[in-house]
Amino acid sequence: MAYRIEVALKPHLKDSLGDKTVKRCREELNAPIEAIRTIKVYLLDFKDISKDCLNQAVFGPFSDPVTQVTSLDRPLAHDLPFAPDWVIEVGFRPGVTDNEGRIATEALxxxxxxxxxPEEKVYTAVQYCIKGNLDHEQVERLARDLLSNDLIQRTAIFKASDLERIWASGDNPLYAVPRVSAESAINVETVNLNGLTDEELAELSRQRVLALNLNEMKTIREHINLERIITERKAVGLGPYVTDVELEALAQTWSEHCKHKIFNADITYVNKEEGTETIIHSLFDTYIRKGTREIRDRLGRDDWCMSVFKDNAGVIRFNEKYSVAFKVETHNSPSALDPYGGALTGIVGVNRDPFGTGMGSKLIFNTDVFCFGPPDFRGTLPPGLLHPKRIFEGVREGVEHGGNQSGIPTVNGSILFDERYLGKPLVFCGTGGIMPNRVCEHPGHEKKAMPGDAIVMCGGRIGKDGIHGATFSSEELHEGSPATAVQIGDPITQKKMTDFLLRARDLCLYNSITDNGAGGLSSSVGEMALEAGGFELHLDRAPLKYHGLQPWEILLSEAQERMTVAVPQDKLDRFMKLAKKMDVEATVLGKFTDTGKFHCFYEDRTVAYLDLDFVHDGVPTLELKAVWSRPRHTEPDLPEPESLGTELKAMLGRYNICSKEYVVRQYDHEVQGGSVVKPLTGAMNDGPSDAAVIRPDLDSYEGLVVSHGICPRYSDIDTYHMVSCVVDEAVRNAIAVGGSLDLMAGLDNFCWCDPVQSEKTPDGHYKLAQLVRANQALYDICTFYGVPCISGKDSMKNDATIGGIKISIPPTLLFSVISRMDDVRKAVTMDAKRPGDLVYVLGMTYPELGASEYFLSKGAVGNSVPRVRLKEARRQYEALSRAIGQGLVASCHDCSDGGLGVALAETAFSGSLGMHVDLDAIPQDGIERMDYLLFSETPSRFVITVKEEAKEGFEKIMKGTTFACVGKTTEEPRLKFETRGKTALDEPLDDLKQAWLSPLAW
Amino acid sequence: MSDKVKVIVTTGYGTNCEVEMAHACTMAGAEQVDIVHVSDLLDGSVSLLDYHFLNLPGGFLDGDNLGAAQAGAHRLRYARIKGTGQSLLEQIQKFVERGGLILGVCNGFQLMVKTGLLPRLEGSSEERTVSLTYNDSGRFEDRWVTCRANPDSPCVFTKGIDIIELPVRHGEGKFVTKDKTVSNALSENNLVCIRYVSPETGMPTQQYPYNPNGSEMAVAGVCDPTGRLMGLMPHPEAFSHGTNHPRWTRENLPEEGAGIRFFRNAVEYIRGNIL
Incomplete structure (x- = not known):
């Protein structure tokens, strides 16, 4: 029988969690709730704890005598400041990561x-004690829609008046421990693929969630039937059929997620607009890799790219001492199912990418970009989908816990809203790391596992977490999506592991390192084996969270917080001792070889024996077709607005434009002490920065600029221009704070809807053409700006079919940028600085409102998509970088969503200064209406303020680019726009700022 | 010990501000600054007694599970130093008896409070008399606050500081006392060495967000009666350079960040009183 400890805050203290829950109940469920207090529950599934030890636990680590009251094996709900009506207890399901339970176990x-x-554990739960006149159904709804997630949690609901009876009963359900019970015997299945019809092969793939297509299934069958293979397999004790371990390993390695089959497909691209047809052998090689190659060739001896596309993250040279690794990943499907766990895993997962790059890097910043359905969505949601506000809150909190607890500042990000993200939210998480240029007398960005090196797994243990994650994310969501796809990260286990591994790195104790993410050991060991030439892995030696995992599950599990390391045998003892001392679990699972084999054992019997070549290069190339014809949207015929002021306030209050301070404040953006330009800036510390600047080395003034661009709306017209605008925005943001094109690198993250033509996707040809055009644009703009892509990722199946309705996301590219600054003291922020400064607009404004936020607000799309004029833009960026470098610019703000109107207003109110602008002075071409001038989203523009005395110098540097002085900042707190001598807009600064601050000020 | 000022900054189990805290100590003039993993203390390879100044940096010891620094405090009390039978907390107490200085920031402050290292009111050294609990806002928040040091406090670290702006970054920073006796004792002995104040009036405030967490008596930090032990929620090490300040592009600030003053005071105290 377990012991049960309950802990609550003393009655006179505010229960913030309870109060927050009341607020959400009222707002989101309209439930008549008076009050909620929360109780923390610890179930101690331990044998024979003495009374004395129990007391030490209750009054020691499990409670705070100053702030809390406790009970042991007695309900605490009666000791609250009010008598509750209902009690809801929420705990975890068996096998779900319970971080607090783990810490409690250690403390005990x-x-x-x-x-x-092994079976002795502490499990935690939370009791919500509710006062309010609710019926049982309402309480159930509350538990289901707000307090728990059925996939990972279990709830118990009862009337507070029944508590006594429940506790008095012999079988108190509150003592039920969510222990994992070992169900199945360990078994390696063999699968006979011979003689199966095409339908049967496809069905087998579906049934086993392999996500392999027919051609791939046939390729496996052919390979396994080769005479040489049969003989070799026989020699190690395997029969003629493929084992489930092998099949699962192949499915994982060949998954879209890992092999990027669409990006590497042979594509026949028909452009109906131009009447051309071309064959593209791999989008990745043709546009992305080639672009980077060309830029590096141009840089020649000054090439600062150190490692591109081959490791877990891209690496560039930062200075004589250090290089920087950067990677952005998505974690979309898991975040749709369990927003908190999915996003937490997303951030701690991407942390391991730069951490596992080269010989390992110290993590220095995080970035996050989220795309959600509208938070005020009122429509009916198909079953299986969570409300977008709940997804928002869960994701926000997951990233908060992951980032903050890991001690990595979250320096940059954005949040976008569109109804098409209802089916699948996008959760982009990025992390940068810094590594010494030399580690143990070798280049820090290189690594090589050697034959004979021990395979050592470090960090967390293996459970069924995230089994089929890699294959699952290569599929669309449906009602039966597996719960095991969800994992919950554990930032502290990871932090302990990274502390240890960085020390081991500097002691030269390993040869190679990589992370266990999608595909688990199969992927990490499989990839490192390419360095050595093969491996032998003993699956039964892996430490497990609980019994009952099949060998293939151990191989494929995506349990978090694990790194795989290649340790030379003569250093193994020191490595293992250091791990033990630093309280990090490390286990030797086998060794790397040069046999060319992917070789797994279970209890010394071979359970997988595959050619490494076949595993990595055997997947057949897809052949796909893309057909482009330009969509035609209705050109809106909008009446001219009566009041530009009203329109501007409405624009400032749009979810895509308004302040995200609510989220930003909850992320630590200055840990590590090198923060220079924070996400929030200005006179009241609440203006929206365009990019971040950090000082990764506190002994130096050198800085790193981090920014991004994203605008999926433009995909509705043409993904070519969507991508050029995205890259331009990322570059522009970096330039705005002081970055420069001299050293700027990018990461491309494609999130697409399924672009493979099929019954489910009848418009696959068009969607693939959108992908082709996106890549063409990426090549064109990156090579022109000299911004190489150094790493990236694609997520190609962002569709949800639920209740027969298919929701596809708009094709979305996130482009993230890092750039170097020589001296952070030259950085510029976006807020107007002093009254009387001159206001400039840089760049020409065209009537480009197609798919703009303004048109969207009027329910229109239009066709005039914003376009980048590459030559003009580059000239302007180069000039502006010089002006900023010479200290001539007081403030600089990027002009993007919502156009000049929004950029001017933000510049003014962030500096708590008014502004007087002559609209006729703004450089413009073909604009006939003031609302179009203010809200056009032509890229490559800035709003700048300059001190009167810097005017001459500034204008001299900008000569040859399009710019104009359009007005002045004023002491009087009003925004005033004039045209032809008449007032076009005159609004108090406060009103504009409130419109911008309030929508998401939850 | 030689004539060098020796500083130890601990790390491990979720601590994450050790690098900037060590950097602040170096900027303040300490000759030797070592970042030491708790496991190096526990296996006896490093001893606190070789140092003058112990820094307990911010972070998330054990992920704030069981409450901020609850599990960390428990570890200090129970885990034994190899070969001695002594707990780490006992070694810290010895370090204090020998005249050492301790500064706990954020999670380090929580740790000091939860081990009873603060406020060490007379006659209650082991017992926990104050605590830090969940912010009234119910949220973790990163924001800069205005603080004011108490000129009458015995605190070594805040000497000469009046108004100072620093960032807070925590979810559990609301200072509470066990009872009125404790709060009176803190006030009477001037152990409340730094408070949250309104940026307009410079007076202690309960108003959010100037008082970011709802702390009693607007307490941002406290010291022990000797003034050599101090803990605070705001992060002085995060303001080591002018460019750390959120409005540095608007205000003419000195290159050295104001937060360094805490560390310089400590180093100077050691030079004047210990070396």
Missing amino acids: ALILDREPA
Whole structure:
């Protein structure tokens, strides 16, 4: 029988969690709730704890005597400041990561002064004690829609008046421990593919969630039937049929997620607009890799790219001492199912990418970009989909816990809203790391596992977490999507592991390192084996969270917080001792070889024996077709607005434009002490920065600029221009704070809807053409600006079919940028600085409102999509970088969503200064209406303020680019726009700012 | 010990501000600054007693699970230093008896409070008399606050500081006392060495967000009666350079960040009183 400890805040203290829950109940469920207090529950599934030890636990680590009251094996709900009507207890389901339970287990072990037995654990739960006149159904709804997630949690609901009876009963359900019970015997299945019809092969793939297509299934069958293979397999004790371990390993390695089959497909691209047809052998090689190659060739001896496209993250040279690794990943499907766990895993997962790049890097910043359905969505949601506000909150909190607890500042990000993200939210998480240029007398960005090196797994243990994650994310969501696809990250286990591994790195204790993410050991060991030439892995030696995992599950599990390391045998002892001392679990699972084989054992019997070549290069190339014809949208015929002021306020209050301070404040953006330009800036510390600047080395003034661009709306017209605008925006943002094109690198993250023509996707040809055009644009703009892509990722199946309705996301590219600054003291922020400064607009404004936020607000799309004029833009960026470098610019703000109107207003109110602008002075071409002038989204423009005395110098540097002085900042707190001598807009600064601050000020 | 000022900054189990805290100590003039993993203390390879000044940096010891620094405090109390039978907390107490200085920031402050290292009111050194609990806002928040040091406090670290702006970055920073006796004792002995104040009036405030968490008596930090032990929620090490300030592009600030003053005071105290 377990012991049960309950802990609550003393009655006189505010229960913030309870209060927050009341607020959400009222707002989101309209439930008549008076009050909620929360109780923390610890179930101690331990044998024989003495009374004395129990007391030490209750009044020691499990409670705070100053702030909390406790009970042992007695309900605490009666000791609250009010008598509750209902009690909802929310705990975890068996096998779900319970971080607090793990820490509690460790704390208890210290008191007992012994190692707990494997099944001895502490489990946690939360009790919500509710006062309010609710019926049972309402309480159930509350539990289901707000307090718990059925996939990972279990709930118990009862009337507070029944508490006594429940506790008095012999079988108190509150003592039920969510222990994982070992169900199945360990078994390696073999699968006979011979004689199966095409339908049967496809069905087998579906049934086993392999996500392999027919051609791929046939390729496996052919390979396994080769005479040489049969003989070799026989020699190690395997029969003629493929084992489930092998099949699963192949499915994982060949998944879209890992092999990027669409990006590497042979594509016949028909452009109906131009009447051309071309064959593209791999989009990735043709546009992305080639572009980077060309830029590096141009840089020649000054090439600062250190490692591109081959490791877990891209690496560029930062200075004589250090290089920087950067990677952005998505974690969309898991975040749709369990927003908190999905996003937490997303951030701690991407942390391991730069951490596992080269010989390993210290993590220095995070970035996050989220795309959600509208938070005020009122329509009916198909079953299986969570409300976008709940997804928003869960994702926000997951990233908060992941980023903050890992001690990595979240320096940059954005949040976008569109109804098409209802089916699948996009959760982009990025991380940068810094590594020494030399590690143990070798280049820090290189690594090589050697034959004979021990395979050591470090960090967390293996459970069924995230099994089929890689294959799952290569599929669309449906009602039966597996719950095991969800994982919950554990930032502290990871932090302990990274502390340890960085020390081991500097002691030269390993040869190679990589992370266990999608595909688990199969992927990490499989990839490192390419360095050495093969491996032998003993699956039964892996430490498990609980019994009952099949060998293939151990190989494929995506349990988090694990790195795989290649340790030379002569250093193994030191490595293992250091791990033990630093309280990090490390286990030797086998060794790397040069046999060319992917070789797994279970209890010394071979369970997988595959050619490494076949695993990595055997997947057949897809052949796909893309057909482009330009969509035609209705050109809107909008009446001219009566009041530009009203329109501007409405624009400032749009979810895509308004302040995201609510989220930004909850992310630590200055840990590590090198923050220079923070996400929020200006006179009241609440203006929206365009990009971040950090100082990764506190002994130097050199800085790193981090920014991004994203505008999926433009995909509705043409993904070519969507991508050029996205890259231009990322570059522009970096330039705005002081970055420069001299050293700027990018990451491309494609999130697409399924572009493969099929019954489910009848418009696949068009969607693939959108992808082709996106890549063409990426090549064109990156090579022109000299901004190489150094790494990237694609997520190609962002569709949800639920209840027969298919929701596809708009094709979305996130482009993230890092750039170097020589001296952070030259950085510029976006807020107007002093009254009397001159206001400039840089760049020409065209009537480009197609798919703009303004048209969207009027329910229109239009056709005049914003376009980048490459030559003009580059000339302007180069000039502006010089002006900023010479200290001539007081403030600089990027002009993007919502156009000049929004950029001018933000510049003014962030500096708590008014502004007087002559609209006729703004450089413009073909604009006939003031609302179009203010809200056009032509890229490559800035709003700048300059001190009167810097005017001459500034204008001299900008000569030859399009710019104009359009007005002045004023002491009087009003925004005033004039045209032809008449007032076009005159609004108090406060009103504009409130419109911008309030929509998401939850 | 030689005539060098020796500083130790601990790390491990979720601590994450050790690098900038060590950097601040170096900027303040300490000759030797070592970042030491708790496991190096526990296996006896490093001893606190070789140092003058112990820094307990911010972070998330054990992920704030069981409450901020709850599990960390428990570890200090129970885990034994190899070969001695002594707990780490006992070694810290010895370090204090020998005249050492301790500064705990954020999670380090929480740790000091939860181990009873603060406020060490007379006659209650082991017992926990104050605590830090969930912010009234119910949220973790990163924002800069205005603080004011108490000129009458015995605190070594805040000497000469009046108004100072620093960032807070926490979810559990609301200072509470066990009872009125404790709060009176803190006030009477001037152990409340730094408070949150309104940027307009410079007076202690309960108003959010100037008082970012709802702390009693607007407490941002406290010291022990000797003034050598101090903990605070705001991060002085995060303001080591002018460009750390959120409005540095608007205001003419000195190159050195104001937060360094805490560390310089400590180093100077050691030079004047210990070396």
